[in-house]
Amino acid sequence: MLSISRALHEKIVEHARKDHPDEACGVIAGPVGSDQPVRFIPMQNAERSPTFYRFDSLEQLRVWREMDDNDEEAVVIYHSHTATQAYPSRTDISYASEPQAHYVLVSTRDEAQTEFRSYRIIDGEVTEEPVTVTE
Amino acid sequence: MAIEVRIPTILRTYTGGAKSVEGSGATLDELLLNLDTAHGGLRDRLVDGEKLRRFVNVYLNDEDVRFLGGLETPVKDGDTVTVLPAVAGGAF
Numbered sequence: 001m002l003s004i005s006r007a008l009h010e011k012i013v014e015h016a017r018k019d020h021p022d023e024a025c026g027v028i029a030g031p032v033g034s035d036q037p038v039r040f041i042p043m044q045n046a047e048r049s050p051t052f053y054r055f056d057s058l059e060q061l062r063v064w065r066e067m068d069d070n071d072e073e074a075v076v077i078y079h080s081h082t083a084t085q086a087y088p089s090r091t092d093i094s095y096a097s098e099p100q101a102h103y104v105l106v107s108t109r110d111e112a113q114t115e116f117r118s119y120r121i122i123d124g125e126v127t128e129e130p131v132t133v134t135e
Numbered sequence: 136m137a138i139e140v141r142i143p144t145i146l147r148t149y150t151g152g153a154k155s156v157e158g159s160g161a162t163l164d165e166l167l168l169n170l171d172t173a174h175g176g177l178r179d180r181l182v183d184g185e186k187l188r189r190f191v192n193v194y195l196n197d198e199d200v201r202f203l204g205g206l207e208t209p210v211k212d213g214d215t216v217t218v219l220p221a222v223a224g225g226a227f
Binding site for chain 1: 143144145190194197198199201217219220221223225226227
């Protein structure tokens with residue numbers, strides 16, 4: 001289950017809407033082992049593409065080092081799909097390499113409503129999980 | 136000669152759980168071959184044939200080795216090599 005504050009939920013949705021039609025991506029860091037998303041870190045999509053995303057490699061190094069210094073880990077890794085459903089694609093699954101992370105997928109294909117779903121992706125297996133938005 | 140190599144979570148199965156291992160070599164290629172003797176299979180996760188795999192980021196100190204010399208990047212005692220799987224994906 002993903003438990004996430006309304007404020008963080010909205011930040012993800014806003015980021016996805018702002019970058020549409022390019023895919024938006026980012027991380028929410030939290031204390032190691034806490035499973036609590038705390039610190040919102042929007043990332044550049046180095047691909048700047050409507051169908052692909054990739055963290056800029058040097059930005060990723062900076063953020064990963066920062067998390068390590070802060071005893072944090074990536075609790076949420078999010079990205080948006082701009083014309084397809086909010087479900088992990090084949091490439092999403094093959095590149096998922098943070099087993100502790102909640103992979104949040106947002107779809108901005110419909111202007112009126114944003115789909116927001118969360119998954120665990122471990123050893124190539126996708127399991128959808130419920131999302132609880134806390135106040 | 137000791138070069139520290141920082142290992143991401145998913146590759147720690149090759150290092151007995153260690154976050155960081157040491158190796159030696161004059162280039163990144165030699166270093167990875169050296170590490171593979173103690174941690175068999177690790178190199179194959181980073182190298183495909185003669186090149187570094189596309190969706191793995193390897194850094195020498197603060198730089199991405201793609202902008203240095205790839206596998207031919209010279210390394211030396213006291214350097215730190217960091218490996219991070221790329222975070223990527225998309226619609227398909």
